[in-house]
Amino acid sequence: MALALLAAPAGAASAAEELAVSVERKGAWFAVRAHAMVAAPVALVWQVLTDYENIPQFIPGIARSVLLMRAQDRVLLEQQGEARFFLFSFPIVVRYEVQEAAPHWLASRAVSGNLRRMSGRYDLNPNAVRPGVQIDYTGEIEPDFDLPPLIGPFVLRSMVREQFTAMIDEIERRALGGERP
Numbered sequence: 072m073a074l075a076l077l078a079a080p081a082g083a084a085s086a087a088e089e090l091a092v093s094v095e096r097k098g099a100w101f102a103v104r105a106h107a108m109v110a111a112p113v114a115l116v117w118q119v120l121t122d123y124e125n126i127p128q129f130i131p132g133i134a135r136s137v138l139l140m141r142a143q144d145r146v147l148l149e150q151q152g153e154a155r156f157f158l159f160s161f162p163i164v165v166r167y168e169v170q171e172a173a174p175h176w177l178a179s180r181a182v183s184g185n186l187r188r189m190s191g192r193y194d195l196n197p198n199a200v201r202p203g204v205q206i207d208y209t210g211e212i213e214p215d216f217d218l219p220p221l222i223g224p225f226v227l228r229s230m231v232r233e234q235f236t237a238m239i240d241e242i243e244r245r246a247l248g249g250e251r252p
Contacts, residue, residue, distance in 0.1 A: 090235060094228040096220070100188055100213035101227055105235045110203040111246040113195050117174035119242045120193055123148050128252035129241040130234050144171045148179075154214065156226040161216045165189060188213035208235070 090107040109116060123146065126136040133152040140147040146169040153160045165184030171177045174195055181189035191210030198205055218226055245251070 090232065090239065092228050092232045092235060094224040094231065096224050097211075100211055101224065103191070103208070103210040103212060103227065103231055105208040105231055106206060107235065107239055108198060108201075108203050108205050109239055109242050109246075110201075111242050113174045113197050113204045115245055116195055116204045116206060116242055119238065119245060120177060120195075121171065121173075122251065125252045126150070127152075130237050132230065132234060139166070144173075145169070146171065147182075154216075154230060156218075156222075156230070161214070185215045186213065187215050206239075 090105065092105045093103070095102045123136055123138045127133045132155065133150055135149075135151040137149045138146060139149055146167075148167045148169055149165070150167070151162070151164045153162050155161075163185060165181045165186050167179045167189075168182050169177055169179040176192060176194045178192040179190065189210070189212050191208060194207040196205040196207065197203075212227065
């Protein structure tokens with residue numbers, strides 16, 4: 072499922088280079104923030120974020136993503152994958168309820184599965200200074216498995232960075248004329 076990293080056009084900085092990810096442990100759960108500026112129209116960014124059934128084609132760690140139901144601005148989505156760190160991997164099966172406010176934001180929360188808590192929100196803000204969209208993500212994750220206290224935030228930050236980078240790469244690939252997977 073890994074998407075090959077695309078080279079940025081000469082003189083342009085890749086959005087992945089501008090990516091910032093922070094993870095803070097809050098007891099048993101983690102607060103996650105990520106943001107990046109991407110040179111693509113907001114409609115294209117929205118298309119990639121909501122391409123639920125093709126997510127396994129470009130996001131590492133997600134093996135299956137099925138749209139179970141769509142009703143107006145609500146989506147029920149089931150995903151399967153794995154969380155990996157070092158020599159360990161943990162299967163993840165989660166069903167999300169997603170609320171969409173196209174093309175401004177989408178929010179999701181786990182309604183079942185093997186995560187104790189998972190919620191997140193993407194906000195899309197077109198940039199007034201230069202062409203592109205600021206993508207801001209905030210989330211809360213409480214895994215159903217223990218992450219070692221000293222390395223837990225590092226492991227989670229690495230996984231979020233890898234997946235967010237893959238999403239940005241897919242946006243950039245499509246912005247350069249690439250078709251949906």
